[in-house]
Amino acid sequence: MALTKTEVEKIAHLARLHVSDVEAEEVAKGVSDILALIDKMQSVDTDNVEPLAHPFDAAQKLRPDVVTEPDRRDELQQLAPQSQDGLFLVPKVIE
Amino acid sequence: MQYETVIGLEVHVQLSTESKLFSGSATTFGAEPNTQANIFDLALPGTLPVLNEKAVAMAVKFGLAIGAEIGKRSVFDRKNYFYPDLPKGYQVSQLDFPTVGKGSLTISLEDGSEKIIGVTRAHMEEDAGKSLHEDYQGMTGIDLNRAGTPLLEIVSEPDLRSAKEAVAYLKKLHSIIRYLDISDAIMAQGSMRCDANVSIRPVGQKEFGTRTEIKNINSFKFVEKAINYEVQRQKDVLEDGGRIVQETRLYDADKDETRSMRSKEVANDYRYFPEPDLLPIVIDDAYIEAIRATLPELPDRRAARFVSDYGLSEYDAGVLVATREMADYFETTATLSGDAKLAANWVSQDLQALLNKHSWELSDSPIQAERLATLIQRIKDNTISGKIAKTVFEAMLDDSSDVDAIIEAKGLKQVTDSGALESLVDQVIVDNPDQVQQYRDGKVQVIGFLVGQCMQLSKGKANPAQVNEILRSKLS
Numbered sequence: 001m002a003l004t005k006t007e008v009e010k011i012a013h014l015a016r017l018h019v020s021d022v023e024a025e026e027v028a029k030g031v032s033d034i035l036a037l038i039d040k041m042q043s044v045d046t047d048n049v050e051p052l053a054h055p056f057d058a059a060q061k062l063r064p065d066v067v068t069e070p071d072r073r074d075e076l077q078q079l080a081p082q083s084q085d086g087l088f089l090v091p092k093v094i095e
Numbered sequence: 096m097q098y099e100t101v102i103g104l105e106v107h108v109q110l111s112t113e114s115k116l117f118s119g120s121a122t123t124f125g126a127e128p129n130t131q132a133n134i135f136d137l138a139l140p141g142t143l144p145v146l147n148e149k150a151v152a153m154a155v156k157f158g159l160a161i162g163a164e165i166g167k168r169s170v171f172d173r174k175n176y177f178y179p180d181l182p183k184g185y186q187v188s189q190l191d192f193p194t195v196g197k198g199s200l201t202i203s204l205e206d207g208s209e210k211i212i213g214v215t216r217a218h219m220e221e222d223a224g225k226s227l228h229e230d231y232q233g234m235t236g237i238d239l240n241r242a243g244t245p246l247l248e249i250v251s252e253p254d255l256r257s258a259k260e261a262v263a264y265l266k267k268l269h270s271i272i273r274y275l276d277i278s279d280a281i282m283a284q285g286s287m288r289c290d291a292n293v294s295i296r297p298v299g300q301k302e303f304g305t306r307t308e309i310k311n312i313n314s315f316k317f318v319e320k321a322i323n324y325e326v327q328r329q330k331d332v333l334e335d336g337g338r339i340v341q342e343t344r345l346y347d348a349d350k351d352e353t354r355s356m357r358s359k360e361v362a363n364d365y366r367y368f369p370e371p372d373l374l375p376i377v378i379d380d381a382y383i384e385a386i387r388a389t390l391p392e393l394p395d396r397r398a399a400r401f402v403s404d405y406g407l408s409e410y411d412a413g414v415l416v417a418t419r420e421m422a423d424y425f426e427t428t429a430t431l432s433g434d435a436k437l438a439a440n441w442v443s444q445d446l447q448a449l450l451n452k453h454s455w456e457l458s459d460s461p462i463q464a465e466r467l468a469t470l471i472q473r474i475k476d477n478t479i480s481g482k483i484a485k486t487v488f489e490a491m492l493d494d495s496s497d498v499d500a501i502i503e504a505k506g507l508k509q510v511t512d513s514g515a516l517e518s519l520v521d522q523v524i525v526d527n528p529d530q531v532q533q534y535r536d537g538k539v540q541v542i543g544f545l546v547g548q549c550m551q552l553s554k555g556k557a558n559p560a561q562v563n564e565i566l567r568s569k570l571s
Contacts, residue, residue: 068119
């Protein structure tokens, strides 16, 4: 399965990545090679194999429902470019 | 053409944990902006999720309550999209292996019949923060307190056939969730939110029509209105020869209409993949059975018991079990007063009217079950009449002293002394010669008027049964 330049541009847009025209061509070829490998893997019979959710064969450890994090707003907002009234400010989000 | 409506609901419920789904930040509602958002919630590099055990237990508890399959091995996935109220750039959710699988719940329809509604799945996910679009120097303000709050998204099958059925389903879900005490489930505060998938098809057609998804419905009333509006809109489009476009529409409660959100990105662009920062959740039978043992008696079963144990009508039982608090209140009142029928009437009528009038929660009522039970006992032992009891009930609102003290202080005790009652009756006979004559001429129903006169003269304090008896014997 080959990936077109248009598809690369669409995926790049979804991931908010800037890809130049030249790069798009290269990436299309590179990803197509990966997809070819995946096609090969698809031909293996996996009917009786459980899907792998994680490479580690282990179960998730759980934590007790306890509040452990104090309010560090003032400190954390020092990291943000802009804040006001306790809010982080970001470029206007248009609905 | 006759159309059939097909509705499926997606309900998001905030699980009432103390801390967030993957971090130790607090989840208290209404806190100052960003005071409950910490390094993980802000997606600072190097932070990792650690799953909250209570959220898992709550999800499993819900699953068991609706008879669902519990996923023995459930997996979190990343749902990718960029929005500033979700700083990671993805929402952690569950796609192929949710914690709760297929289940069902039963709703009661207006004609008294019941209908089983399928639940496709319920999965855990994290809530997003809030964007405030008021003018902050021409920018958007972001509050991440809610980001990471655990949600259970409950997805129904497209089994609902009218807006009324959708509301009945939502109310039943709300009731079960409150019984389980896994969420506040307050729609106005957003701890329970509902999206509706709505389509119509010609009656008899098997295939579903194209559906639209309505978002932003934040009350039971609006669920009904938004769906009815949308169904009518779709009918109008089809009648005009148009086609329904699959899209997300926003409900505007002020204008009572839905309008297109014209989402730029098409469906299935979330590029889900398994969350590499979390391992699968493995649940064994012992765990499931331990959770099952904590299940309370659920509303359907409790209503059935109220009918069989207390002799209530199915309607009354249904009203009383709607909330766990109300059902507990009724049961305490019934047990302490020894009269379930009276208790049911007082709780479902007088108490309910009181709560409605003041927009009170049950816990706000100055009259709790113990006091109401005493009041009912005083009716039963003839200390007061049922009518005077209403006056005492009113007085109890402002006076926290005990019921007997209020009756005594207001001089509301029923007159049962036969000497006093006889002179009362004599007076009424003297005052109403015409009616007395009519009674003696055989128009026996006049007795009602005469009893009424006695009650009025005694300011409601005479025992009506005794008055009736004395009147009859004096007039015969």
